[in-house]
Amino acid sequence: MSRFFSSGGNSQNGKGDKSDLVRPLVSLSNSTTNYRVNKQTVSIDPSNAQISLRHISKVFPGRKGWLNKLTGQASSDFVAIEDMSLDIEHNTFVSIIGPSGCGKSTLLNIIAGLSSATSGEVLIDGQIVDKPGSDRGMVFQNYALMPWMTVQGNIKFAVETVFPKMSEIQQKRIVKENIQLVGLTGAEKKRPHELSGGMRQRVGIARALAINPQILLMDEPFGALDALTRGFLQDEIERIWEQQRKTAIMITHSIEEALLLSDRIVMMTKGPAARIDEVLDVPFPRPRDRTAVEEHPDYLKLKKEMEDHLYRETRAVEEERIR
Amino acid sequence: MTAISKRAIKSKKESRLLDNENVQAILLFLLSLAIFLGFWEIGANLKWFSKGMPTASLTIKELWYWVTHPFYDNGPNDLGIGWNLLISLRRVAIGYTLASVIAVPLGILVGISRVAFKAFNPYFQLLKPVSPLAWLPLGLYIFRNSELTGIFIITIASIWPTLTNTAFGVANVDSSYLDVSKTLGASRWRTIFKVIIPAALPNIISGLRISMGISWLVIVAAEMLLGTGLGYFIWNEWNNLYIPNILVAIFIIGVVGIVLDQIFAYLEKIVSFGKS
Numbered sequence A: 001m002s003r004f005f006s007s008g009g010n011s012q013n014g015k016g017d018k019s020d021l022v023r024p025l026v027s028l029s030n031s032t033t034n035y036r037v038n039k040q041t042v043s044i045d046p047s048n049a050q051i052s053l054r055h056i057s058k059v060f061p062g063r064k065g066w067l068n069k070l071t072g073q074a075s076s077d078f079v080a081i082e083d084m085s086l087d088i089e090h091n092t093f094v095s096i097i098g099p100s101g102c103g104k105s106t107l108l109n110i111i112a113g114l115s116s117a118t119s120g121e122v123l124i125d126g127q128i129v130d131k132p133g134s135d136r137g138m139v140f141q142n143y144a145l146m147p148w149m150t151v152q153g154n155i156k157f158a159v160e161t162v163f164p165k166m167s168e169i170q171q172k173r174i175v176k177e178n179i180q181l182v183g184l185t186g187a188e189k190k191r192p193h194e195l196s197g198g199m200r201q202r203v204g205i206a207r208a209l210a211i212n213p214q215i216l217l218m219d220e221p222f223g224a225l226d227a228l229t230r231g232f233l234q235d236e237i238e239r240i241w242e243q244q245r246k247t248a249i250m251i252t253h254s255i256e257e258a259l260l261l262s263d264r265i266v267m268m269t270k271g272p273a274a275r276i277d278e279v280l281d282v283p284f285p286r287p288r289d290r291t292a293v294e295e296h297p298d299y300l301k302l303k304k305e306m307e308d309h310l311y312r313e314t315r316a317v318e319e320e321r322i323r
Numbered sequence B: 001m002t003a004i005s006k007r008a009i010k011s012k013k014e015s016r017l018l019d020n021e022n023v024q025a026i027l028l029f030l031l032s033l034a035i036f037l038g039f040w041e042i043g044a045n046l047k048w049f050s051k052g053m054p055t056a057s058l059t060i061k062e063l064w065y066w067v068t069h070p071f072y073d074n075g076p077n078d079l080g081i082g083w084n085l086l087i088s089l090r091r092v093a094i095g096y097t098l099a100s101v102i103a104v105p106l107g108i109l110v111g112i113s114r115v116a117f118k119a120f121n122p123y124f125q126l127l128k129p130v131s132p133l134a135w136l137p138l139g140l141y142i143f144r145n146s147e148l149t150g151i152f153i154i155t156i157a158s159i160w161p162t163l164t165n166t167a168f169g170v171a172n173v174d175s176s177y178l179d180v181s182k183t184l185g186a187s188r189w190r191t192i193f194k195v196i197i198p199a200a201l202p203n204i205i206s207g208l209r210i211s212m213g214i215s216w217l218v219i220v221a222a223e224m225l226l227g228t229g230l231g232y233f234i235w236n237e238w239n240n241l242y243i244p245n246i247l248v249a250i251f252i253i254g255v256v257g258i259v260l261d262q263i264f265a266y267l268e269k270i271v272s273f274g275k276s
């Protein structure tokens, strides 16, 4: 089905048509009812895609068996993601946004190879991937720095793991470069607990970039930071991204953050059985800065679109909870 | 003006010294110690306690004698307390090291592998609550040697806390560290040595600390039946019915226990890296 919709050279209208900012991508549901696919707006030719998600579903198995039934702990299977397809081109910054608990982390972990899809597959440059690899660098919400290693040690651990045959001198050079890149020069010998949250996440970003991945995965990288630090780090990410232009997938809860950084914004519906609702194209010119982005004529329109979406989905979640 | 403010500062300083928690604690400690020793001294002189209870002053005098003459040797029943202490420490050191060398790797294995955990857990659960002294006859029967038996008892007694703490620490390594390792594609060995063991180190050290405490508890009891060491010193003085020396030995055992414990407290602090 995705072949049918996403192939076939329907992309000629895709790029130039700014009047239709909302571009539902391949948002397929396994049922035949009301998917919002508009052939004209499918803008990616899957053969160009760097990352292709094909009919990804994730089911967390419930507790079964007579023992659980007897103790009243039985639960049914939980469908977190259902039949999700998405293509991401090279050098694109994609944000995923959606109501809490809809399955964003689940999806990112599947792309990272940390957990496996129940059905469907992830293709990177046409190859099926089902386990983690150094082609994907990951930035964690809780930083996930090893507390017993220094800043330098944390980054070196990654470099040594991925490039075991590289000479010591070259490894050191890479570590140093990446420390510089994220603006941590001077803090090399510090341990994570001596750093502020913002500085810790800088280490997390440096570690992910030091292995020179093709794809950068970030799960709410600034979720634990205060607003000011968050802003600083967003600017840093924008600056670094302009330098390297690696394909990036970032989960976020912040509309402004998504608009500042992304080329596309994937909006997910609420769970269970979450799907992709819409994919927005963000047309702001690069390199970006906060003020220029906010003054762009499409900014408010896009923001409104996202707010409406999030509001709708979150309200549905709340209503379900009350019931 | 300046005089007033100076005085204000001075009185502030004075009150601050008394407000200090540590100063208060030391004062309270000294006070309670004085009351305790005074009560002991008077009570012993007035025969409030059982017959033959030594006075505090006599006990302190004996303590001073033993501390200043730790190393002499007039045969096994009259051995300086320093020698006895060294004998006990040596047994503990050997038995404890042996236990640690077994318990840490086994704990790591059991912590990593759920199958190993399930398979071996029954042994741990069964053996953990058995008093180490219950092994004494078995040790004597097998080794026919009090020295080896002592070491055996220490090993058996101190293996469990290290084993269970290590296994717990390894099994509960923060999953985000493991995710990092996985996303980098680290090999299993690299993950174990570079991530799992360092992450579990605080638990391993606190297991070792508890084990050390238990070794020190058990050695004294075991030595009463074995014939040298601090435990035997106490047993011997009991046979001589000379209570001051027993009290001296108790004091010295306590002090050495504190020192051993503090070594591990220091190690724990080193590996905690800002946590707690």
Ligand SMILES: Nc1ncnc2c1ncn2[C@@H]1O[C@H](COP(=O)(O)OP(=O)(O)OP(=O)(O)O)[C@@H](O)[C@H]1O
Residues within 6 Å of the ligand: A060, A078, A080, A099, A100, A101, A102, A103, A104, A105, A106, A107, A271
């Ligand atoms: N291991 C698991 N077993 C069972 N259910 C799970 C498991 N992991 C996640 N889920 C469920 O799957 C759904 C999606 O979880 P996920 O963590 O991906 O959401 P999320 O979109 O990242 O949420 P948030 O915005 O709060 O981070 C949730 O309802 C969650 O309860």
Ligand SMILES: [Mg+2]
Residues within 6 Å of the ligand: A104, A105, A106, A219
């Ligand atoms: Mg999440």
